[in-house]
Amino acid sequence: MQFTRTLPRELVHRAAVAEVFLTDAERHGEDEMLLAAQLPRRHAFYHDTLEGPARHDPMLLLEACRQGIFVVAHRYLDVPLGHKFLLRAVEFEVPDPAALRCGDHPTEAVISTHIEQRFHSRAGATGLRLRFGMTIGARDALLARIDYSWIPPRAWTRLRAGQRAALGLPEIPVALPGRRVEPVRVGRRDPGNAVISAPRTAPDGTRTARLVPDTGHPTLYDHWVDHVPGMLELEALRQLALSAAVDAGVLPAPTALPVGLAARFRCFAEMDLPLECRTGPVLPGADIECTLHQPGALAVEARLRLADPDTAGPAAGALAVPAAHGTA
Template structure:
């Protein structure tokens, strides 16, 4: 596997070369392939933290896996470039948090990727569920599973027009403006990397906030899309879960690591509708349950598992292993 240049940016659906993390691909059996990835020592979004900048954000590793879904579709299933993709489900866990540690140079990783399921209709395969094992050095740093589907641009246009029309929305979405949470409350240095409004406590002890979609964000909106991207929804869940966990005393600081997440995307989240992100009351030792709602529908739901980054790495790994079945 080579790490000297990235894969073509069109292949991983990125506009900026700097946002491409995959560098190679090789077949490794009928339903298995290897992907190579290189991660920078500093990234303006994924390494923006008030905590020690000595480890990778697990969502950075997940982004490399997400880029892999396009490589598999285009290179292995001959899906034409220009087709549109929908996330169905995303799951990940960090079995060895010590593997997230930054070195003295860019981090090189190998991602073993397996086709676990093919979604079929009468005309053929229209989606996949892929399993990923991302290895840094001798350790598995991330285990992930992503379910997704694809469609031709004409079908996408009809689908989007139908949903937006049913909601009484115009053809061209414009993101709703709104206030943002103070960066320090979600463990960030740069206010531009906050994606929720100041959270409020609900009557049952949970937390609620509005998702804020900034279409100028160079990572979350690397290129224009007419809805809220899935990775932005996951970041909103992470940020709200952090505020809920800190308020409940479940973690000490808002720089806690997401060691596990399981999310399901139920429909498009429209950036020109109010998007309410809710976190259920935090229960000791349990994942934090979150939902994203827009008028008339639940757009997405997730469970998030957090742990303080300064805990003993072996303890973090043990906690992840104990709860592995929930992800």
């Protein structure tokens, strides 16, 4: 597989070439594909950590897999460019944390991709469940699974117009402004990469913060969408979980990385409605339960496992995706 140039940006639904991480794709059977990715040594978002770019953020690896969902659909299932895509569920684990270490050159990764399930309606295929295995050199860097679906543009327009009208929202959303937390509290150096408000703790140990969308963010809003992107939702929950773990004394500093995640997207998160992130009480050695709410609806439910990759051993097993049927 080649690593000399990226795949076309429109194939992976990115506007900026710098945000395209896939470089090649090959089909090896009806349900088997190989993808190639080059991970940058220093990325303004994914490597913005208090310890510097010593290791890759697993969210960067997940983003490379997420770009693969579009390649499989467009290149191998003939889903037309222009169709809209929905994340339904995401889960991953890092089997070998040592694989995340950055080297002196951009990292070359190979991603085995398998179609586990095809979703259909009377009109034909509407989505897939894909299983990914990313290797970096001889190390297993990430195991992931993504459920997703696609919708023709006209159907998407009708769907979103109806949903927003039912919520009393205008046709074109404008993101709610908000004051962001100090970046060091959520493991960031750049204030622009903090995506939640200052967390608050309730008497029962529940911690809450508002998701603060920035439609000008060059990575999280690489191109305009009329809702909060799934990767931004996951980032907001990660930042709150980090802060909660430090406040609870489970972590000494917000430098841990997510080595396991399971999330279910239940509905669209509207950027012009208040979005509240929540975690339950944080206990040593336990996964952190996280949710994202907007008025009248649960948008995302997730579990996160945080660990220091320098001391973490092999993954203890995949986190089960919460049982639900997501719609965004």
